[in-house]
Structure formats: structure tokens, C-alpha cells
Amino acid sequence: MRQVIGLIVLLVVIAFLVSGMLLLIHPFGYPPSDMDDYIIENAQEETGSNNVVTSVVFDYRGFDTLGEATILFTAVTGVLLLLRTVKRKEENS
Amino acid sequence: MMEHVPLNFPFLAAALLVGISFYILIFKRNLIKLIMGIGMLASGVNLFLVALGYRTGGNAPIYTDVPEGPMVLPVPQALTLTSIVINVAVLALMLTMVILIYRHTGNIDSKKSRILKG
Amino acid sequence: MDKLLIHSPILIIVIPLVVAFLTPLIGRAGGKARNVLVVASLAFVEFLVIILARDIYLNGIHIYTLGATSPALALPGGAMVPIRIILEVDGMSIFMGIIWATVSLAAAIFSLSHMARETGQTRFYTLLLLMVAGCFGMIFTGDLFNLFVFLEIASISGAALIAFRTRFADAVEGGFKYIVISAVAGLIFLFAVGLLYGQYNSLNIGYLAHVMQYSTLDKIALTLFLVALTIKTGMVPLHMWYPDSYTVAPANITAMLVITSHACMYAVFRVCFTLYGITLDPATVGWIIVIIGLLTMFVGVTMAVFQTDVMRFMSYHAISQMGYMWMGVGVGLAVLGNPGALATYGKAAISGGIFHILNHAMYKPLLFMTAGALFHRTGTRDLNKMGGLGHNMKFTLILYIIGTLSIAGIPPLNGFASKFLIYESVYQFNPVLAVVAMLVSIITLASFTKAFQSAFTGPQLPEYKDVKEVPKPMLIGMGILAAGIIFTSIFPGLVLEHIVYPATDALINQAAYVNGIMGGMP
Amino acid sequence: MLSKIVRTVANQLILFILIFGLYVIVHGHLTPGGGFQGGAVIVSGVVMLLVAFNSQELKKSLRERTLSIMESSGALIFIGLAFAGIGIVFFYNFLVGTPIFGRIPVTGPNPGDIWTGGVIPLMNLAVGLKVVAGLSAVVLAMALFSSGEEIEE
Numbered sequence: 001m002r003q004v005i006g007l008i009v010l011l012v013v014i015a016f017l018v019s020g021m022l023l024l025i026h027p028f029g030y031p032p033s034d035m036d037d038y039i040i041e042n043a044q045e046e047t048g049s050n051n052v053v054t055s056v057v058f059d060y061r062g063f064d065t066l067g068e069a070t071i072l073f074t075a076v077t078g079v080l081l082l083l084r085t086v087k088r089k090e091e092n093s
Numbered sequence: 094m095m096e097h098v099p100l101n102f103p104f105l106a107a108a109l110l111v112g113i114s115f116y117i118l119i120f121k122r123n124l125i126k127l128i129m130g131i132g133m134l135a136s137g138v139n140l141f142l143v144a145l146g147y148r149t150g151g152n153a154p155i156y157t158d159v160p161e162g163p164m165v166l167p168v169p170q171a172l173t174l175t176s177i178v179i180n181v182a183v184l185a186l187m188l189t190m191v192i193l194i195y196r197h198t199g200n201i202d203s204k205k206s207r208i209l210k211g
Numbered sequence: 212m213d214k215l216l217i218h219s220p221i222l223i224i225v226i227p228l229v230v231a232f233l234t235p236l237i238g239r240a241g242g243k244a245r246n247v248l249v250v251a252s253l254a255f256v257e258f259l260v261i262i263l264a265r266d267i268y269l270n271g272i273h274i275y276t277l278g279a280t281s282p283a284l285a286l287p288g289g290a291m292v293p294i295r296i297i298l299e300v301d302g303m304s305i306f307m308g309i310i311w312a313t314v315s316l317a318a319a320i321f322s323l324s325h326m327a328r329e330t331g332q333t334r335f336y337t338l339l340l341l342m343v344a345g346c347f348g349m350i351f352t353g354d355l356f357n358l359f360v361f362l363e364i365a366s367i368s369g370a371a372l373i374a375f376r377t378r379f380a381d382a383v384e385g386g387f388k389y390i391v392i393s394a395v396a397g398l399i400f401l402f403a404v405g406l407l408y409g410q411y412n413s414l415n416i417g418y419l420a421h422v423m424q425y426s427t428l429d430k431i432a433l434t435l436f437l438v439a440l441t442i443k444t445g446m447v448p449l450h451m452w453y454p455d456s457y458t459v460a461p462a463n464i465t466a467m468l469v470i471t472s473h474a475c476m477y478a479v480f481r482v483c484f485t486l487y488g489i490t491l492d493p494a495t496v497g498w499i500i501v502i503i504g505l506l507t508m509f510v511g512v513t514m515a516v517f518q519t520d521v522m523r524f525m526s527y528h529a530i531s532q533m534g535y536m537w538m539g540v541g542v543g544l545a546v547l548g549n550p551g552a553l554a555t556y557g558k559a560a561i562s563g564g565i566f567h568i569l570n571h572a573m574y575k576p577l578l579f580m581t582a583g584a585l586f587h588r589t590g591t592r593d594l595n596k597m598g599g600l601g602h603n604m605k606f607t608l609i610l611y612i613i614g615t616l617s618i619a620g621i622p623p624l625n626g627f628a629s630k631f632l633i634y635e636s637v638y639q640f641n642p643v644l645a646v647v648a649m650l651v652s653i654i655t656l657a658s659f660t661k662a663f664q665s666a667f668t669g670p671q672l673p674e675y676k677d678v679k680e681v682p683k684p685m686l687i688g689m690g691i692l693a694a695g696i697i698f699t700s701i702f703p704g705l706v707l708e709h710i711v712y713p714a715t716d717a718l719i720n721q722a723a724y725v726n727g728i729m730g731g732m733p
Numbered sequence: 734m735l736s737k738i739v740r741t742v743a744n745q746l747i748l749f750i751l752i753f754g755l756y757v758i759v760h761g762h763l764t765p766g767g768g769f770q771g772g773a774v775i776v777s778g779v780v781m782l783l784v785a786f787n788s789q790e791l792k793k794s795l796r797e798r799t800l801s802i803m804e805s806s807g808a809l810i811f812i813g814l815a816f817a818g819i820g821i822v823f824f825y826n827f828l829v830g831t832p833i834f835g836r837i838p839v840t841g842p843n844p845g846d847i848w849t850g851g852v853i854p855l856m857n858l859a860v861g862l863k864v865v866a867g868l869s870a871v872v873l874a875m876a877l878f879s880s881g882e883e884i885e886e
Contacts, residue, residue: 003120006119006120009115009119010112010115010116010119013111013112013115014108014112014115016431016434017108017111017112018105018108018109018112020108020406020427020428020431021101021104021105021107021108022101022104022105022108024426024427024428024431025101025104025406025409025410025428026409026410027101028101028102028103028104028144028147029147029148029149030148030149031145031146031147031148031166031409031412032410032411032412033148033166033412034290034291034292034412035168035290035292035294035412035413036146036166036167036168036412038287038290038292038294039167039168039294040154040164040167042287043154043167044156044837044838044840044841045837045840046826046829047826047829047850047851047853048762048826048829048830048834048835048836048837048838048849048850048851048853049762049763049838049849049850049851049853050155050156050157050762050763050838050843050845050849051154051155051156051157051761051762051763051764051765051766051767052154052155052156052164052167053153053154053155053167053170053171053174053765054761054762054767054850054853054857055167055762055850055853056167056168056170056171057171057174057175057767058767058852058853058856058857059278059824059826059851059852059853060168060278060294060295061168061171061295061296061356062277062278062296062815062824062856063277063278063296063357063823063824064171064172064175064296064356064357064360065175065856065860066228066811066812066815066824067175067348067357067360067361067364068174068175068178068179068360068769069808069811069860069863070228070231070341070344070345070364070808071178071179071182071360071363071364071367072178072181072182072863072864072867072868073231073232073341073804073808073863073867074182074338074341074364074367074368074371075181075182075183075185075186075367075867075871076185076804076867076868076870076871077235077334077337077338077341077371078186078189078334078338078367078368078370078371079185079186079189079371079871079874079875080334080797080801080870080871080874081331081334081335081338081371081375082186082189082190082193082371082374082377082383082386083189083192083193083874083875083877083878084330084331084334084377111402118395124387127391131391131394131395131398134395134398135394135398138398138401138402138405141402141405142401142405142408145405145408145409153765155763155764155765156838156841156842156843156845157763157764157842157843157844157845158842158844158845159842168408168414169408172356172408174767174769175356175360176401178769179360179363179397180394182363182367183363183367183390183393183394183397185871186367186370186371186390187387187390187391187394188875189875190370190374190383190386190387190390191387192875192878192879193374193377193383194380194383194384194387197380197383198380218819218823221823225812225815225816225823228812229809229812229816232805232808232809232812233805233809235801235802235804235805236802236805236806239798275822275823276822277822277823277824278818278822278823278824278825278826279822279825280821280822280825281821281822282822
């Protein structure tokens with residue numbers, strides 16, 4: 001029974017994706033780009049860096065990178081939390 | 094619109110990658126295969142994001158000694174950078190939990206605890 | 212003072228982050244200093260949320276553009292598209308902010324003694340603060356990709372905290388299920404964000420709502436949004452992971468995780484009401500949400516009736532209570548199209564659903580904490596083994612009664628006010644829904660009295676003779692939530708007027724949100 | 734614990750990996766690269782050392798306490814730089830035009846001058862420090878855990 005449901009869901013998902021991708025999305029190579037054009041022109045004098053991608057990562061969308069650095073920090077703390085050696089002070093109750 | 098259909102291969106590749114990873118998520122039992130499925134789903138979505146930003150004949154948006162020509166969109170690349178780091182973090186945490194599960198139960202087949210995903 | 216106010220949206224998100232980065236350093240000095248720092252920072256964040264809420268109630272939406280030359284400058288010179296990340300705090304966001312600040316403060320104080328004897332406490336509090344920052348970021352941001360980033364922060368820290376007690380096999384399994392579900396949901400969400408970015412070349416919710424034409428690709432993106440976010444809130448077809456993860460986590464973490472599910476529900480409302488607004492055909496999407504709400508309500512409560520594990524029992528109830536919210540706001544969404552029906556009962560349905568989020572966000576964490584108190588003292592979560600604890604755990608008994616009466620919707624307490632609002636408005640929409648809602652509420656009352664009877668009343672069992680009351684911090688944590696419940700029960704009108712109705716108007720009034728960005732006015 | 738040859742080669746190779754990683758971090762705002770990518774390069778060097786020498790020796794040199802302090806300080810520097818512009822707005826690039834890293838490059842293609850970019854090079858360094866400390870702590874913890882070692886709390 002589970003196989004049948006899984007198969008149906010899978011087919012629906014793939015149909016969605018392929019139809020969306022092939023027919024409806026903008027042709028590859030010709031994206032709408034009004035926000036990006038502004039960034040490409042003004043990145044150099046607003047952020048002073050030649051690498052426009054780094055200026056987007058650290059200045060235009062710096063908050064994302066702050067979130068991302070926090071994600072890395074969370075993952076490291078989480079992994080070290082889980083891999084701690086389990087010697088408890090004394091039994092819970 | 095129709096004459097561009099054959100050129101949409103990158104989006105088709107991204108869609109197939111996501112489709113395959115859904116197949117893995119729904120049917121595969123082994124936890125490690127499940128994690129690989131999520132890794133594949135992540136690379137599918139990243140490929141889709143980067144493919145969104147390509148401009149024909151464009152070169153990298155870096156002004157140091159760049160040849161003439163239009164520039165590729167920088168924002169999808171910044172998004173993909175963040176998405177890759179997020180997937181590294183998620184994979185690290187999932188692998189740690191698989192280590193712990195293996196240490197507790199001695200097997201990494203998720204038969205008994207499998208949730209119906211899909 | 213007003214400088215603090217202008218910068219308050221970003222400060223609320225960043226202060227928990229800074230303190231989280233500081234905790235490992237201060238944790239080396241000593242546990243006491245770290246605990247004081249954590250609780251003090253959460254109290255300061257609560258203060259900031261309150262002054263921001265007062266200011267939003269008085270003069271509307273707050274915009275905060277990160278990195279621009281001035282906080283309110285959404286559109287930089289010469290560009291018609293918002294370039295930077297913009298935090299947009301309107302009535303609905305600050306409503307979720309108030310809930311999240313109060314519950315996280317209560318949970319932090321609760322965990323001071325609940326976690327006293329565990330190893331790895333420094334990292335526990337770091338992850339707790341990161342989860343607080345993650346959820347605040349999710350609630351306040353006006354940028355889709357930023358919403359995805361903070362959704363991931365809340366999920367990763369949540370998963371690590373669920374698996375905190377690594378000595379139990381089911382705890383690690385629960386954490387693994389949570390992280391797998393969150394990773395898949397996050398990636399589906401990112402795919403939908405990519406679809407929208409591919410079409411309109413912008414990530415800002417206000418601008419996207421401004422230019423949205425609801426093409427077939429947007430329909431696919433909408434379904435992906437709904438699927439991704441409803442997985443995280445435990446909707447019926449995909450709710451199996453919800454009880455498994457929420458039972459094994461420490462009680463205060465479950466209390467906070469319930470609110471992260473509320474934040475995902477807030478994200479669904481933000482997508483449906485603000486991002487798509489009228490362009491999506493409200494009738495079909497509204498009806499889908501109402502039906503799923505009905506299903507969630509029913510399945511949640513029927514599964515809960517014969518649970519023996521107190522935490523699993525309460526997480527099934529959490530799922531069923533979510534059903535009420537889906538139904539309330541779903542009815543509102545369904546009638547978003549015709550202003551007539553919206554005026555008569557649509558607005559009341561939405562405010563009923565939102566008021567229910569507020570009430571649920573107070574009594575459900577309280578119930579989870581009482582279950583945590585029982586676990587703290589008896590070491591077991593199995594209702595059959597407990598008995599007669601009412602004799603020597605007086606305060607927990609009273610708090611449990613407040614929570615039970617409130618969840619079952621007994622008139623004096625606040626659960627009744629929001630459920631009545633939902634029944635009344637949903638009845639005008641379609642009587643069958645209201646009848647089922649009432650039936651579910653009765654079953655909830657029945658199952659909770661059964662749990663109450665098996666845990667608290669009855670003869671005092673020999674092995675629990677020397678069980679003493681839970682330590683002070685746990686009582687304070689539960690006390691804050693109980694005070695909130697009592698306050699909303701005594702002055703429902705006040706709460707409705709100042710918190711719930713502005714949130715409903717903010718949700719319905721898409722134009723205000725859009726011209727907050729496009730109009731450039733603060 | 735691999736053979737002697739591998740260990741000596743690893744000892745020499747780690748220097749080149751470090752230099753390349755630092756190059757990628759520091760030139761983040763001129764050439765493709767940045768904090769995350771450079772940090773990942775250096776962590777791959779650390780993993781190489783972990784493979785060449787067993788985890789006990791590495792545990793002595795790379796103590797877990799110093800890694801966690803490095804990571805927290807990297808994160809605090811990053812958030813401090815973001816906070817420094819709070820006078821105007823949170824993430825404001827306040828160093829553009831000032832003597833520190835402030836020169837504004839000639840618009841259009843130019844050979845690239847390192848003294849530009851305002852806050853960006855400093856943020857690159859902070860993120861690089863954080864990524865190196867964080868990921869090597871994770872790799873070390875996994876290696877120690879699977880070999881049944883003791884990881885302090």
C-alpha cells in the first residue's frame with residue numbers, strides 16, 4: 001500500500017517539476033534582471049569591492065551571511081553537544 | 094517561447110535531480126541513503142538557483158581584468174553560497190545523529206522508526 | 212529612547228545572537244554568570260518587543276533596511292526595486308513577537324533548574340538563544356530568502372536540542388526525524404523562492420506582492436510554499452514525526468518548538484495573505500486550508516485519547532489545537548474575495564484564529580512544562596505509573612488545572628473566548644465545521660480529565676511519598692504563562708482590542724504592507 | 734597513523750594549503766573566493782593532518798578549548814563589524830572612503846587594489862577564522878568520538 005501512495009506522489013512531483021521547468025520558466029540565458037543590473041553598476045562605488053558577488057554577500061545581503069554564520073555556529077555547537085561523553089553528575093531523580 | 098524549449102536543459106537537469114532525490118526519500122530504507130537523498134535534493138535546488146542567474150555570453154561579475162561582455166547575475170550566486178553552507182551544517186548534524194543511533198541500536202536500517210515521507 | 216525604537220527590529224534579532232556567541236566564553240567562567248546573562252538578555256528583548264509593539268499600535272508599520280544610508284530608505288536612489296534586505300514589522304509580526312518573547316523567557320527561566328543536573332549546559336543555552344534569534348528573524352523579516360535562512364537556524368538548533376538527552380535512543384531518533392523533515396521542508400521552500408526569483412527578479416515580499424500576476428508558475432510556487440511550511444506545523448497527512456520528536460525533547464524545548472510551528476503557520480499566512488493576497492483565488496485555497504484544519508483537528512484528538520505517555524498525549528493535542536487555527540484563518544481566507552462576507556464573519560473568523568494562536572501559545576507550553584515538572588520529580592512520562600501526585604505537588608496541580616480548563620475551552624478561561632469567536636463565525640460560513648469543532652473540544656475536555664485523574668488524584672503511591680514540589684525557577688517559568696492566561700481571561704476585550712485586531716487588520720490589509728516598501732514612506 | 738613518508742609530506746604540504754587558504758580569504762573582494770571558501774580550504778588541510786596523524790596527537794596540538802574560543806571570537810568580530818555601523822544602520826559599510834581599507838576602485842574593469850572594499854575584507858577574515866575553528870572542531874570531535882575517546886563537555 002505504501003509503495004502505491006509513494007509512487008503516485010513521486011509521479012505528481014516529477015510532472016509538476018518537468019512541466020514547470022521545461023515550458024513555463026524564462027528561457028535559459030535571458031533572465032529578468034532589473035535588481036541585478038542596479039547591483040552590477042553600483043557595487044563598485046557603493047561597497048568599494050571589485051568582486052560583485054562578495055559585495056552582495058557581505059554588504060547588500062549581509063544579513064543573510066550573518067544568518068549563515070550563525071547556522072554554521074549552531075551546527076558546530078549542536079554536533080559538539082551531541083558528541084559529548086555522557087557522564088552525568090548524578091542520576092536525574 | 095517554443096523555440097527556447099531545447100535550451101532549457103539546465104532547468105530540466107535540476108528538475109530531474111530533485112525528482113530522483115524524492116524517489117530516494119520516499120522509498121529508501123537505509124538512513125545513510127536518506128542523507129544522500131537530501132544531499133542530492135540540495136544540489137538540485139542549488140543547480141536550479143545558479144541556472145536562474147545565467148546570461149548568454151556573460152562572464153563572472155568580478156571587475157578585476159574582466160573581458161568585455163555582459164555580466165552574469167550576482168545575487169543567485171550569493172544565495173547558492175548560503176544554501177551550500179546550510180546543507181553542510183544540516184548534513185553534519187544528520188551524520189552525527191546517525192552515529193549516535195548506530196551506537197544505540199546497532200543498525201542503521203530505519204525499518205522500525207520510518208516515517209512515511211511523501 | 213527613540214533611537215532604541217528605530218533600531219529595535221534589528222536589535223531584537225541580534226541581541227540573542229551576540230549573547231549566544233558570548234555564552235561559550237562566559238560559560239567557562241561559571242554556570243551562575245551564564246544563567247544570569249541568558250535570562251537578562253531575554254528580559255531586555257521582551258522589553259524591546261513591548262516598546263516596539265506599543266509604537267506599531269500607535270503609528271503603523273516599521274521598516275528597517277539593513278545597510279542603506281537610513282533605516283527607512285527602502286528604495287535606493289534610481290532603482291524601482293528594493294535592493295537590500297528589509298525587515299518589515301507590522302501588526303501580525305509583532306503579535307507573533309510578543310508571544311515568542313514571553314514563551315522563550317518563561318522557557319529559559321524554567322530550564323534553569325530543569326537542566327541543573329545535565330552535562331553540556333553551556334552549549335544548551337547557546338542553542339536556546341540561537342533558536343530565539345532564529346524565530347525572531349523568521350517573524351520580522353520581509354525577505355523570502357532571509358525567511359528560509361532563519362527557518363533553518365530554528366530547525367537546526369531545535370533538532371540538536373531535541374536530541375539533547377543522548378543517553379535515550381528515542382531522543383536521538385526524534386531529533387533525526389525533526390532534522391530530516393526540516394531539511395526537506397527548507398529545500399522545498401527554497402525551490403519555491405527560486406521560482407519566484409526567476410520570474411520577478413526580486414526576493415522582497417512587498418515588491419513581489421506588488422508585481423504578482425499569479426501565472427501557472429506562481430501556482431506551482433504557492434503549492435510548494437504551502438507543502439513546505441505545513442509539513443513543519445504538523446498538518447495531518449504529514450504529522451507522524453510531530454509527536455515522535457516533541458515527546459522526547461526536554462519539556463521547555465518542546466514548549467518553544469510549539470511556537471516555532473506557530474511561526475511556520477505565521478509564514479503560511481504571510482505567503483497567503485500578503486505575498487499572494489487577492490490574486491490567488493481565495494475560495495479554493497481557503498477551502499483547502501479549512502478542510503485540512505478540520506482533518507488535523509479530528510485526527511489529532513482521536514489519536515490523543517488513548518495515549519499513555521503524557522508528553523505524546525499533549526503533542527497530539529497540540530496538533531488538534533492547530534486545526535482550530537487553520538480552520539479560523541482558512542474561513543477568513545476563503546471569503547477574502549467578497550468584502551460583504553468578509554465584513555460580517557470573515558474578519559471575526561481570522562481574529563478568532565489569531566486569538567486562538569495567542570491562547571494556545573500560552574496554555575500549551577504551560578501544559579508541557581507541568582509534564583516536565585512531573586518528569587523532573589518522578590523520572591517517568593508514563594501516566595499509568597504516576598498517581599496521587601496532587602498531595603505533594605500543590606503548585607503544579609493548580610497550574611495543570613489552569614492549563615486544562617483553558618485548553619478545553621471552559622467559559623471563564625481564555626480558551627473559551629477564542630473558540631467561541633471561531634464557532635460563531637465559522638457557523639455562518641458552514642454549520643458542519645462549527646459542529647465538528649465543538650465535538651472535538653468536548654473530546655479534548657474528556658481526554659484531559661482522564662489524564663488529570665491518572666496523574667494527580669487517587670491514593671498517594673508509596674514510591675512518590677517523598678516527592679517534593681519543583682524548585683523555584685520552574686514555578687516562576689510556569690507562573691509567567693499562567694499569569695498571561697489569567698490576564699487574557701479577565702480582560703479579553705483589552706487583549707482583543709490592542710493585540711488581536713491590529714494583527715487581523717495587518718493581515719488583511721495587503722496594500723499597507725506593499726506601500727510600506729514601494730511607497731518609501733516609513 | 735599512516736607511514737613515515739606520508740607524515741613528512743603532510744607536514745610540508747600543510748604550509749602550502751595554509752598559504753593558499755589565506756590568499757583566498759584575504760583576496761575575497763578582488764578575486765573569486767572569500768571567508769567561507771578560504772576557510773574550507775584550510776579545514777581540508779586540517780583533515781589531511783587528521784588522516785596522516787591519528788586523532789590523539791592532533792588532540793594535543795589542536796585543543797578543543799582554543800578552537801571554541803577562536804570560533805566565538807571570530808563570530809563576535811563579525812557581528813561587531815556589523816554593529817559598528819549602528820549609528821546609521823545595522824549592516825552599514827562604514828569604512829568606505831575612510832583610510833582603513835577605504836579606497837574606492839576605479840569603476841569598470843581595473844587590475845584590482847587590495848586596499849579597497851571597506852568592511853568586506855575584515856568580515857572575510859572574521860568569517861574565515863570562524864569557519865576554520867568551527868569545522869576543524871567538528872571533524873576532530875567526530876574522529877575522537879568514533880575512536881571512543883574523551884571529549885570534554
